[in-house]
Amino acid sequence: MTGALILRFGTSRGREIISTDGEPYLALTFILAAAWWVSLGVVGSRDTTVLGTGTEEFKRVLSASFWLFGAVAVVSYVYQLDIARGYIGLALPAGIVSLFIARWLIRLWLRTERRHGKSNSTVLLVGGVHGVEHLARALVGHPMAGYRPIATYLPGAKPGSSVDPNLALPNVGVSMASESIVAAAQHLRPDAVALSSGVPLPPKTIRELGWALAEMQIKMILAPALTDIAGPRIHTQPLAGLPLIHVSTPNLRTSQNVLKRIFDLVGAGALLLMLSPVLCVVAVLVRLDTVGPVLFRQERVGSGGKYFKMYKFRTMVVDAEERLEDLKSQSEGNGVLFKLKADPRITRSGRFLRRYSIDELPQLFNVLNGSMSLVGPRPPLRTEVEMYQSHVHRRLMVRPGLTGLWQVSGRSLLSWDETVRLDLYYVENWSLLGDVTILLRTFKAVLARHGAY
Structure with missing residues (x-):
């Protein structure tokens, strides 16, 4: 001001x-x-x-x-x-x-x-063994969210029950009575008590627990059995004292597709204009480094299972595809994707281009012709799609992206399950603001070179 x-x-x-x-x-x-x-x-x-x-x-x-x-x-x-x-x-x-x-x-x-383990909210986890274990792993795996589990309470479990010892969470009770849970909360003084999905407590007990925790200024968190669903798809409607949770269908309507397409055209066009000098310099560098074409064209699987040619600056020797079979036994990938840090097929210029993802820039032309999007799931190979389980095919509901959640979350360092989870999360929860956020995070990920090889 x-x-x-x-x-x-x-x-x-x-x-x-x-x-x-x-x-x-x-x-x-x-x-x-x-x-x-x-x-x-x-x-x-x-x-x-x-x-x-x-x-x-x-x-x-x-x-x-x-x-x-x-x-x-x-x-x-x-x-x-x-x-x-x-x-x-x-x-x-x-x-x-x-x-x-x-x-x-x-x-x-x-x-x-x-x-460093500071500025967190301590949490007492209440529920069944499997539900509490899943919630504990989620909180421990995302420390930046600010929740630190300190103990578990497993109502209805056998005495001596506990979650995975690797989580290092002591169990402080198994009684079904709200008074017992309140006593545990009074002893531990957590900032919040989280009830996991499938908690074996009747509604009356949960209500009494909520009243008691409110008097102690302790928050109560309910963790429903909804995974990989973002906030915009979740709506709460009170009905006769019951908070009904509505989960809307994935945001893939025609109007949203048109909006995303306009965003892709404007964004890709602007980036091509700004980066055209870089593209020309890189093209000359690739041409002078080794004999062969400047661009590498490879068949990938796009939206709806349609095949298309994806463009990249060539970063390998011209017979790289023929030499792949001999290197598969040395793969350091996640079982589905072939990855090799010291891949002998990569050229000198190719190592630099890959390190900063410059080799991906020609895919802006794929974005313009509609076979790809600026943001989306990773474009898979035909051989990868043939290995998909049935649910993984949902990745093909949208256009593959030049960047995506996989790009800003570790790329080659991710396991296959984590890669799939991130791609499906994107498909289920697409939003224009989310695309903008991923694009901004991409610049940071590229400069940090995290997971790029």
Whole structure:
């Protein structure tokens, strides 16, 4: 807000305007700043459940900002206040950018803290052995979410029961009574109690447990048996005191496909214009390095199982495909995908191009011709598709992508199951904002070279 004030009225004439009785912009700046702070709190942008992880925090910041300035516009119109449009026009984007930078810096600090086991919410896990084990692995596997399991409570289990010893979680009880669970919570004083899917407790006991935990200022978390489903597809409807959870179908309607296609055309076209000098230099480099074509064309399987030719800068010797059979026994991949860190078929220029994923840039032409998308599942080979289990074919419901969740989550370091899980998660939960987020994360992943070889 102060920056907008200086930019808009940073002259001697501006100081006169700021100080006049009719246009007290200095006072307005403090009022707007205070109102902005309150708005951010009202929408829950500082809630510990969204702070430091995911995109929900930034969505709430945007929502609070636009609602506030929308209210300012309405009040100005109704009461005919003569507020400089330039001041408002600068304050909104400058404020949002400043907030995003501040939240990003806080997120970096939080991640450092959580990497060292600090700034976490401790959680007591309650439920059946299998449900608690699954929830514990999810929380332990994603420490940046900020939840640290400290113990388990297995109501209805045999005395002495426990989860996998590798999780190092002691079990503190097996009684079905809410009083026993409350006593365990009083002893451990966790920040939250999480009920896993299939918890063998009657509704009355869960209700009593919720009341008791509320009195102790301990949160209660319910973890339903819904996996790999993002928030936009989940809707809660209260009915006769029951919170019914509705899960909508995957967002693959025709209108959404059109929107994604427009985004692909605009994005790929802009990237090709910006990167055309790089493409020309790389083409010359590949041509001078070894004998053979500049581009490598390979058959891949696209949307609906249709075959297409995928383009890449050639990073291997021309007879690489013929030599593949001799190298399969040395594969360091995940059982389905062939990967070899010290692949002898890779050329000198190819190692550099692969390290920074520059060899993938010609796939922008695939995006333009509609065989690929900017963001999507990894484009598979015909031989890989032949090895798919039935559920894995859902990866082919959308166009394969130049980048995707697999690209920003480890690439060659991922197991096959993890690769499939990420691709299916993308298919089930596609959104335009999600595509933008993945593209931004791709730049970081490429520079870090994590999992690239």
